[in-house]
Amino acid sequence: MEPLHRVTAQTVDVLALMLQSPEPLWGLQIVKTLGRPSGTVYPILERLERQGWIRSSWAEHSEVQERRRRLYEFTADGADAARELCRAQGRL
Template sequence: MSTYLRQTPALRDVLCILLDAHEETWGLRVSAASGRPTGTVYPLLERLERAKFVASRWDIERDGPGPRRRLYALTEEGRAWAQSKGLSSTPTTSRGKS
């Protein structure tokens, strides 16, 4: 893995949300669930994707109004990595701080 992932509280929160998700989820939902701003969440999702810990795709089946959503999910490698770091589906208590 060539991407450096510093284990910050924000990264831990994002990983916990993704661990808890039972299906693909979009970045704004991760932001809302973690209490982190989108300016923190989207760069983390991008880094996780470059590290092959997260996979993403455009939601082309969406029929509702508004722009398409980018859907994110942990890969098997990402799930194993997050769990090896002792993470579960419970975000840290420092939510809302970047």
């Protein structure tokens, strides 16, 4: 896992939201909950995944859900690092 070189308020918002969730979150759910543009959230998710903080997987569609959703969750090291970073930022 790589350390984050660029930590913005938006990045901390994404990390804090993911820490609060007991299960993986899908991208649009994060966008809607935070009220941030998708053009802000998705690049953050991509960077966090590339650096090993989170991982993603595709959830297959069901009768209720017509489209597949990409789910995001922490890696073990990523969750620990996110807690530490959010504490340092006063978000936990």
